[in-house]
Amino acid sequence: MSAYLIAITILTLIYVLLALGLTLQFGLTGLINFGHVGFFAIGAYTSALLTLNGWPVGVGIVAAAVAAMLPALPIGYISLRLRDDYFAIVTLAFSEVVRIVVTNAREWTSGTQGLPGIARLYASLNGAASEWAVLGTILAVTLLAIWMITRIARSPFGRLIQAIRDNEVAVKALGKDPAWFKIQVLAVGAALAGIAGAFYAHYITYIVPDQFVPLVTFYAWMAITLGGASRISGAVVGSAILMVLLEGSRFVHDFLPMISDSAMASVRIGVVGLLLILCIVWRPQGLTGKRGDA
């Protein structure tokens, strides 16, 4: 397999980790988290800064998960009182605040200069071997995450978060605090996003606030929408399709050489948009869901 395809696979798996969090949060619990990229950014910066200061990459990744979980607690606590769509905007705002802070806290993050030279995973191995090792590690972590979320979905915890999605007030009447469950769900999704962020930082080796714009969140949403929000396989299938859309459009040029390079960029975004629309209209439950799941 070529290095390019390995790179695509690695980034796909990073999106799978992001999308899995949304499957848990939205597909099962009904939380519309539009600020996913905020947790992703915290993970990326935490691990990057720790490793740049001499800590091992393993520590960085664990710390990324923990650091991303921390804001999930107050955000959850404050905003879970809000209606779903308001929660969406509050989380979106949170992710923008994260981006604004890392942009302007220059002493820590070097702001818009970004952090170059972030340690790579398995940097001691030579090129191809290191790529494979990174792929294997991320794949293992992703599989672990899939197993974990599957276990959650089929457990009493999973039953209760689905009950929360259907009717939160009734859950309160049954003596259970929906806020606590939502916070846990937020925290688990945030941790996955944080880990994804850490892998991202160590893979791209350079991070800058511009990489953590809301578009990343929307991509993750597209993935679960394309794949099917209520199924765990949806996150995987959707992320794969998304990456094929994003990267595949590079090859459209070879089919249609008459399109100029600047128009090509427009064509690419148009193709992504068009396929997104077609997929939603044509298979509302996503590619993995049964009819009626939506």
Next chain:
Amino acid sequence: MTTTSRRQFLQGAAAGAAVLSLPQLTFAQSAGVFRIGALNPITGSGSTFGTGMLKAIQAAADVVNAAGGAAGIKFEVISEDTQTSPQAGVLAAKKLLDVNKVQAVFGTWSSGVSLAVVPLTNDANVILMNTSGAPALSVPPANAKGLSFRFQATNDRFGRAFAEVCVKEGFKRPATMAFNNASGIGNADGFKKAWEGKGGKVVAGVVYEPNQTSYRSELQKVLDANPDVIVTGSYLQDTTIIMREWYQSGIPVKWILPGWAGSPDLVKAVTAPVVEGVISVDSVSNSGAESYKLYDAAYQKAMGKPGSSNVYAAMTWDMVITLALAIQSAGKTDTDSIKAHIRAVANPPGEEVFSYEAGLAALKAGKKINYQGASSALDFDEYGDVTPDFGVSFIEGGAINQKYVVKI
């Protein structure tokens, strides 16, 4: 087309993306071709320049090929869009290196993309020529192998040039306005450092956020300090709005803009009276040179605009010519030989040449040459950086007239 590269590639076809590339013929590997990866910001915040940069690469490659190639080898240009995003840039670079098997990557523009791509070109042992300003690109780890060449002045050097202009124009109370990104802040900080090094004082400084409908409050804060000149690290779009709002305020002050903002597009956008007397500083000091005229004509032909509207295109033009001359000089296309010969053909001493044809002839005649680029004299220091002279232009009646050159 060798069967291996094709088979390797088809193995990945299951991933879906690859299917789309079946008709791809561009990565054909024949002995007489050198593949250049043009990795430009076609979309995103660099989109103002990206297409022009790509066209200049293609035009210069045409010039080289028309002259019979470099050491008999023709150039083939394969382009990818970085979307001015490090992530997209990394994937695009991987595709160029891995699928298209390019042998050099030209024209990464934003520092973020260059910093993200340089580890990949280093791994692939391929030359990267960029137009970014971040100082980090000069040193390890980014430039650990010395394969990265910078055709643009660093942000710091720009700042120093601004300070020289201030001295020369007799300004006493400068203020700064900087776009909140690496280049904008780099310019403003570089200026501040240089100016204060000369014992001066910057009376006010503002860093502003992109994509606003108005910069009036930011402008007001700077003007409140009563500066005699405002030095900016800004881009075309925000400068357009700022210049309009400043003009409407009616408060007199002078401006020093970097060349990419103080461009003919700006004049067109805000009309000539608004920017009358604005000083534009750019690293393309060679506008009188023959190499610039060649570039300008090619650019005019490809884009329908004067070459001065896109300084980065002049740099990418020079990248191709420099590479071709280096290959011609080395007689080989392996990276180490090219790297070894870049300084040999671009730096003094040697006969100053301004076109590929002239360089080719001189090299064939066994002479040592010193290519004088369209973008600058193009002399690379030990870090692979150019230290260009800076052209200082004044906008007068809508025309951008270069008045003098400062050296730093």
Next chain:
Amino acid sequence: MSNFPQLIANGLVQGLFIAMAALAITLAFSIARFPNAATGDVMTAGAYTGLATQSATGSLILAGIVAIFTGAAISLAADRLVFRKLAGRAVVASLVASIGVAFVIRAVLGVTFGLSQLVYDIPLTRAKLYWGVRLTPLDLQVAGAVALALALVFGILHLTPIGRQMRAVADDRDLARVSGVRPERVMLALWMISGGVAGLAGMMLGIKTVVEPELGWSMLLPAFTAAILGGIGSPGGAVAAGLLLGVVQEMSTPFVGFNYKLAIAFAALLGVLLWRPSGLFGKREGVR
């Protein structure tokens, strides 16, 4: 010492654009029941077609009309081809589809008009001082156009049969249908008005700034914020919140600097929502 009246004025001018975009979003939400992320790119389309008209004819009025019709036509087409097919599905489906629509619009504009910035050919005029506050005639013209657009929208909603029907559908779609209201006509009117407002807003923004492909998209987040702050579905609330947001942002700059002003807007959002979970002008909802 900061000049607060001037900051308020700057904030109001910026707020006007947020308000127009938020109005388009909130109108669509009240009936179509989803936050339409394509609003930003409908604005961009209005800016481009308006600009093309102005450079062809030289008439700004004509440009405004074309921008309004472009916005209306694109919104109608998006409804016909996409949103209508998603009626009755989860909100998120329509929301994500609207992002797709946004991308398609941007692609068409990019191919048609290119990616470089374009500008309206408007003669620049010097600002005048009004009670120590510096305002340009353009500011006042924009404010006037926004006020006119608002008056028109509110007039349609409250004084015409179709407006009454729109409000009825917003309240209860099924009940409206069994009362003989034809949903197609209402949707037609809705998308025309929402799209028209967006198209006009885009042109105004294009005149004030520069026209480029991401013109409207970058306006989307503040506009969503204002729509929610105002109580989503409440046209008056959206406008008021848009203005408020603009003012709060500018007023905060002497205290937090220019880089955190967007963060301040979001903090304001959070504060308001904690105090009034349905937004400033939203209906309170209780648990029975």
Next chain:
Amino acid sequence: MSLDIANITKNFGGMRVLDGVSLSVPTGSLFGLIGPNGAGKSTLFAAISGFQKQETGEVRLDGTRIDALTPHARARAGLVRTFQVPREFGHLTVRENLCAAAPNQTGESLLGLFFRPARVAREEAEIAAEAEEIMQRLRLTQVADQPARLLSGGQKKLLELGRALMLKPRFILLDEPFAGVNPVLIAEIAERIRDLNATGIGFLIIEHDLEALTRLTPYIAVLDRGRIIAEGAPDAVLADVQVREAYLGGAV
């Protein structure tokens, strides 16, 4: 042993919905609450169960003040409510609806879930058995594996009652248990409530169907415009002139 409500007031905007309501309901009793529309009955329930904050007043369960507790804490303390409009978990099956209601589940903690799987499995079996029993009692067995959103209004009412029973509460606030329920089933539900009451669970019941209510509860209170205007045995209360005026419009 009683549920004591003292001097509860609640305003909505400018309107006083509850105006100093005091009520003492013995915890083992069957207690009816009637009143015209808009009298504040559901608001009183919301205040007792914690879903709305009252302006003043106290709520005590068996002597312990609970009015500072959150709704879920009150439910855990043994005071469970149902809703006028059923709030089923629509995408869960009837069986899952009941299982979700079971208290203190190890499997509802992420730590428990991953570190004590055996205990989770054991508890699940117990909960399933309990749910089975309740479904039989409430005649929901046939629809056990149907998504709850497909149930009829009456079945949803039963499901809500069933979920409340899963908590083994001391006291249940029933909001219109007979609304939308077929008359034949009403008698049965009433019978179930009586059985449950015999096991020691107390009930406070809001109901419009006076006939059914007065047969079930030996004691009723009447709420009108936010005040208790009468309480006592049904016959005596319904004979009260004030009650007839307020509630029945004088014409029976």
Next chain:
Amino acid sequence: MSLLEIADLRGGYGEVDILNGVSLTLEAGEIVTVAGTNGAGKSTLAKAIVGLLPVVRGVLNFEGQGILGLPPELRMARGIGYVPQVANVFPSLSIVENLQVVGGVANQKARMGELLDAFPALAQRRRARAGSLSGGERQQLAFARALMASPRLMVLDEPTAALSPKMVADAFERIRALPRFGVSVLVVEQRARQSLAVSDRGYILDGGKVAMSGAASALLSDDRAASLYLGRHAGR
């Protein structure tokens, strides 16, 4: 020709059929009660008649013409009025606007005047938002709104569900009066005894089918109906 003729009507919300072959008729001038157990499909039937049920198959004729393919607004234009169970007014519109919104009324002003005369409680508060009305007033407004277009058939879905006993009696009185104005009524009711008392005929649904039908008085006195569907106690 019957005013309303339903034969073998089947359908539901998509996943499973709730109506499993309902057949019934309604003659002009009649009041017909549809009663039944919970989940029998009473409200679903009402929705199917007015056009709000997503999936319907079978025969549905109004004044001799098939209307199954028509959307709700066109059925309304044919002369079918509907008062839903809850959410039966537009809360953010005023009383007058609630009436004005009704489409296809020939002489809107005059018709509105008539109805406001008939419901004096509404006439007093004609500018008030419907959301601020009490339950009883809302009920009246819902009736008035449905009557605006002078329907020949009114479909009422549990018109007394949210009313106190005092209001219930009023509501049944109002229903009883409708045929005098040329309006036939199909009423779906949980309070089957009270409803049958004002009706000509009745149908009892069970499991999405008609289980029993007949004259109202016959059903009321039928032991099997009483024990299975209507409950023993007499309504008030």
